[in-house]
Amino acid sequence: MTAPTRRPGRRPGRSSSRDDILAAARVLFGERGYDKASIRAIAREAGVDPALVHHFFGAKEDLFAAAMEFPVDPAMVLGQVVDGPRDELGERLTRTFLRIWEDPRLRPQFVGIIRSATTTEQGAELLREFISTALLARAGDALGLPRLNITAAAAQMVGVAMLRYVLEIEPMASATEEELVALLAPTLQCYLGG
Amino acid sequence: MTAPTRRPGRRPGRSSSRDDILAAARVLFGERGYDKASIRAIAREAGVDPALVHHFFGAKEDLFAAAMEFPVDPAMVLGQVVDGPRDELGERLTRTFLRIWEDPRLRPQFVGIIRSATTTEQGAELLREFISTALLARAGDALGLPRLNITAAAAQMVGVAMLRYVLEIEPMASATEEELVALLAPTLQCYLGG
DNA sequence: ACTTAAATTCAACACATGACGAATTATGCC
DNA sequence: GGCATAATTCGTCATGTGTTGAATTTAAGT
Incomplete structure (x- = not known):
């Protein structure tokens, strides 16, 4: 039937x-x-x-x-983050990071990237490549910062992605955008402020 | 033969x-x-x-x-970290974290935990349980801090573990202990200093 | 209208895996 | 010495996987 x-x-x-x-x-x-x-x-x-x-x-x-395949154009996103007053860089980064991850169309793809980065060598290479090329090289040159600082900021964001979106650990999973900005922006500002 | x-x-x-x-x-x-x-x-x-x-x-x-099975006793490690002057908490945490991860006997086990946390629900539960019970509950009570701050510190460390030990991204993978302490201790101190 | 190309399914192969029962050899206890 | 028990291997079963070839139906091109 x-x-x-x-x-x-x-x-x-x-x-x-x-x-x-x-x-x-x-x-x-x-x-x-x-x-x-x-x-x-x-x-x-x-x-x-x-x-x-x-x-x-x-x-x-x-x-x-x-x-x-990377769902956003790193160059454009980086441009948005870098443009603007230097002492608000941490906040712009946090907000951009959250805006992208909160998009329900993009999130499964990003979660997939993180998940498979720890699973297959191919997935690891994808994330490594992104962090090295898109972040380290471009942002390092644009901001004139030591690469170690940039990896530290990347580590902070990867960690938040893990806890909030992959493992869904409370209270990080349910924190509001404003709470996260208040928490993370100063850290990222410290790493990237110059 | x-x-x-x-x-x-x-x-x-x-x-x-x-x-x-x-x-x-x-x-x-x-x-x-x-x-x-x-x-x-x-x-x-x-x-x-x-x-x-x-x-x-x-x-x-x-x-x-x-x-x-968790290779170290969380209570003992936490004790080591909490004991001592409050304004050096970030440094003690960083050094303890590095000491454990650099131990070649323990590292594969920790890498396995991180890896499988993104792979199997069982692995995710293991890490979730550890962060919730061992860190959030115990450290939160001992230090009297908001839980969101503790998850932020946990996120920073999980992120460093990912970049340094799982993905092996340079220059974080080869940074010396002193470089990492100089970089991370202030951040953790900021989250946990009170 | 005819022909080529694209979309779609079915059936099957070869392989690796987790699990299990049966057989074999040593140890430890009486 | 005899006997239960533990350690160890072999062979095998059922299952799920990625992959492939062939068959069928529609669309597009001429």
């Missing part, structure tokens, strides 16, 4: 399968990490046959790379 | 197999995370048949729990 016995073959009309798969992959990679997010589960979440995943994206590694 | 065709049956003399398995499990869970560290690989690393692992520890989850 209710089972529409899905026959093979192309469906009429425009298809969103490719995007559905990408979205499902972001959610499942974010929730379960690289290994436990099976292609079959991703396909099921996308309402699609597993072979279709392979048809569009090839091997699982490629799917992962496509799903985890 | 070289293959001593290991026959089944008990070996003469005292056996260290149980401890060998635990050590191998710590190393492999630390290096590869929960899923990719297979029982077979752990057994191979310990020079032992996979079934022996099962004989001693039961299911894989139990092995993991046994291997990741």
